[in-house]
Amino acid sequence: MGSPSGPEPVFATDSLGSGNKHAPVLRFFVPFLAPIVQVRLPSRPAVVRPIGSFSRRLPALAALALAALLPGVVAAADIAPAAFEAVGHTYAVDFGGGNAFDIRFDSDREMTFTKRQPPGQGQVETVRFRHRRLREGLYLVYWQEADRTSVVHVEDFARGTIYTNITRPDGSFFNGQSPLTKIQ
Structure with a gap:
């Protein structure tokens, strides 16, 4: 169900259509990006919008991507x-x-x-x-x-x-x- 600001954020990786050239990359990173960005999947290709100031969150985004590759790290x-x-x-x-x-x-x-x-x-x-x-x-x-x-x-x-x-x-x-x- 949608909210006043648009559709609810969707993070299911199988919802990313094959028509989106960035779908493979998004499929990999969506679980790690969820706390930092909203991924909205309307009828068009996936749109990724930063929550808050993207420039303030970029270092954390890079570190989360790195941390995801370390053994024993939780989601x-x-x-x-x-x-x-x-x-x-x-x-x-x-x-x-x-x-x-x-x-x-x-x-x-x-x-x-x-x-x-x-x-x-x-x-x-x-x-x-x-x-x-x-x-x-x-x-x-x-x-x-x-x-x-x-x-x-x-x-x-x-x-x-x-x-x-x-x-x-x-x-x-x-x-x-x-x-x-x-x-x-």
Whole structure:
């Protein structure tokens, strides 16, 4: 049954018609996109409309796609806010290429980075972040820095691994992986 704003969102992948050239891609991503976008399937080919500001949700979308590929991750629709177990702890990470940091989680919304290597060794930056629990010990952590750099982490405290995906203001990307070593 339709709502005042149009037909109800439909997420059934078998509803995507073969006449839509994007149907195979949409079939794969619809379960992961459901919390971020509305997929409406009227009599015409599928239309995907962002819920809220798409530019604010793009880092989370990228991370959800990555998280969906990690073993043991629950369906994106089951993601719910939870207590963040890293609060009060500091972790060492090294993504290579001079990207080594101590990350101190001051609260469930604020963390402080201390650069461990030159250039800028000892440089400190505190950022406000958001997080989502994906499963026990696995969190999606994301924020935007003052210079408009967007950062998305998949932080696996249970397995001691961190993945980073960074979009710089110039549009360039950096992807890295590091052991996530608790130092305090």
